[in-house]
Amino acid sequence: MQRKSLSSPGESPDLDRYAEIIKSGRYFRKISLVPLKGMLRHGEFVTLNAEEYLIRENHTKPPELIVLLEGSLAVTSQDHFIMRLNHPGDVVGEMSVVSSNPKPYADVIAEEDSQVIIFPKHLFKVAEGDTKVSVAYYIFSHILAEKLRHVTAQSLLKKNGRSHQDLSPLIGVLDPDKECRVKIKSVLENVWKKASLIELESYQEFLENPFENHFDFLIIDPEKIAEGSKQTDSIRNLIEICSAHLAPMLIISQFCKKEENRQLLAELSVADFLQKPFSDFDLQHLLTKFRKDHYRRKELEQVEIAADTDKLTGLANRRKMDEFLDAMVTLFPEEKQPFSFIIADVDHFKHYNDAHGHQLGDVVLASVASIFKNSIRRGDLAARFGGEEFVVILPNCEKDNAVLIGNKLRLAIAAEKIPYQEQQPLGNLTCTFGVAAFPEDADTKELLLKKADDCLYKGKSGGRNRVVAADPL
Template sequence: MNRIPMLRQEEHTELYLFAEAIKARRYFRKIPMNLLLEMLRLSQLVMLTQDEQLVHEGDKNPPEMYILLHGSLMVTSQGEFISRLEAPGDVVGEQAILSPEARTMTVTAEVDSRVLAFPNEVFRVAEEMSHIPAIYLSFASILAEKLRITEAQAKLRRNARPQGNATPPCIAIVDIDSRERRVIRGTLSTLWKEMKIVEYASPKEFIETPAERRFDLIILDPLYDHDYHDEQELLEALGESVGLHNCPVFAVSEWCNDESNREKLAQMGVGDFLGRPYSTFDLRHKLSAFKVAYYRQRELEQVEHAADTDRLTNLANRRRMDEFLDALVTLYPEERQPFSLIITDVDNFKHYNDTHGHQMGDVVLASIAAILKRSVRRGDLAARFGGEEFVVLLPKCDKPAAFKIAEKLRQAVEEEEIPYQEQQPSGNLTATFGVATYPFDAENVDMLLKRADECLYQGKEAGRNVVIGAEMLQNTAA
């Protein structure tokens, strides 16, 4: 591993290029260029070759923080894939700086890569110092922002996984070769008897799968599909489809033997690779690792789920909803993807409660909650907001899509068979929905909730059992 101290390179020709590249990342945007250059001069330029380890799990040497300049780094812990760094300015190692125990992760170069390494002493302030240097404060700001974003990403990933034990894990196998599908299916069947397998005979068939279909692992061979004009078009379509499922992706293909192809797959969201031809042991070993990681994560999430769940409805409680909303707002500047909020209220619920009693009222709330839970996309969050009010949070969802989802929910409630619904004032038990989208309808969480609530109120005034969007409020005001 070759290291070049940047401090000795006062006029380093690449120093300014490094600064420009990483300044585009969120952690560095607010740091003045002159201060950023000073910070970079405290680092060492590290050149890594493919498969070379930058950090070893269990290492007890003083920790360093690393900033990626070029290439791709894979982060693993106990053999389990954790994350990937592939954009200039991505940061890793900050948690070890804050908690300098033995390293709990391994960082490996997936391709030839370059990083800037910041030694441990950069993050230390002597007790006798009367003031804290600006560079130290800048590093502290980077660490805090990175941890905040990492925590927000973890909340969204956790929500994308199915909760509870009722549904067995579901695995997709995407391969044009029926013999290869049979081999993978047979290996899975001996390793993971409780799982369900869905096979696709082509990438196109998988891409056309409805988003409601939920997978816990996708195994695919991205070989060229004649339904697409070229390789790039196929990879873009596959990447978009894979992203909807929010689950690990494992590529098993002759295509994986080429480094540039693996890099393309990594950018598409593939977490692990196996080139063909492969040994039976290698396939079993990879699939066993996925199984262990799945159940380890499942156990952790079940404990967290119990603390974050409303007992009556089995939906997320208010605390979890607030945390999820904050995570969406935190990630927006980086991802630039709008998200939407739907708020709904059971129409004339007080009449139902007063007429049939609170126990039957609880039956209604549980029925509405079940509709919300089964109707939203994977990765969405349905929560009990309070009383007879519910909220649905829709990541990566613009206004038109959110309105369609709300209308689908409204119809589902209207069509649900609920005891004594015919005794309601309208002759049926219904719900009204308000929809608002961030950042178009609000610039913060409080305003987003307020706008959605205003839509709900207008829907009640308009006669109930309707969907009102924030743009409809604007039109009415005009």
């Protein structure tokens, strides 16, 4: 490993180049080059050989913020993969900068020859009583905000991918002790009959793919994950990974016997724990509490869903659509997942309303919405855009496939039995569709909406009851 300070005075071609590279990263795009170069002067340029460690887990050293310039870094804990940094401007170490724990929670290793810039923790501190903040502190705050924005976007898309009709809670039990798992299952069947249970007997099995299942509740015995000096840090890492599920946790373990261990669990935001051996009554009491809390949360979720739902059609409303579209655009630089946008308009809807009244007009809108709802994939979003306009957002869908989906919807609507449809100017009740894809046809949300709307207008002008796709950029 070679380290070189970037604090040399005057202009530096290398500094300019590094700033341009980092600015292309997802967390730095909105930061201008001048403050970015100012921050870089406080950093160190580090070159790493393949398989060389930049950070070793549990080695006491001053926390640092690491920004990738070139190459690929893997973040692991106890030899379990956590994440990869392989895009210029990717960042790791921000949590150690804000944490009071001097020991890193993970290893950072170069997967190939790599270059990074490292910034010391003190650079991002603000002295007590100081009314001004440094440029570095401003940039660091921006990084945290951008990371939160990306996490929020990912959460929104994952939430949309889950079926709201399936209210059966999924409970994970991670415990190597088969006898204990059997006892937990027996009590659970009496207390929470609607719950589904997944038993995990090996930590390795869970850590290799911790997000394979979306758990509503986790029961864990972390004690045997490691022994001796490594136990506390291993338990800390396990619970932090479990916390990413955003699900309540119950620790059932002999580990809870010591007060200092219970204090550790409390520090990790684990509010409920039970010492082994335990009685059926104690477990029933805790599970009953969790069951009641679960359904309270579900009630709140239903309120949120109602706030995001168009009352007449049952589809997502305009606010929800805007949030979803923002999330897709936000995550594209990271995930490189193209998506398509379809906008549809009921042909001659005003004619139908004027001839048959608003009540039957509402029947038409509800019927069309039902076709949209029943025709999309899980993870797609169908929304009422306003009036007689509808949209569908199709993640991971190229334009050609979106056109096929648009035609499928068009034919289904034309085949729907709707009162007085034969009295429409086209002899049937139909819809016209406009299709645009991101980033093939548009590189901003606003342009995507405009191009899809322009296609809709072309379809209307060209005779209606058709699907028109946008031209690429």
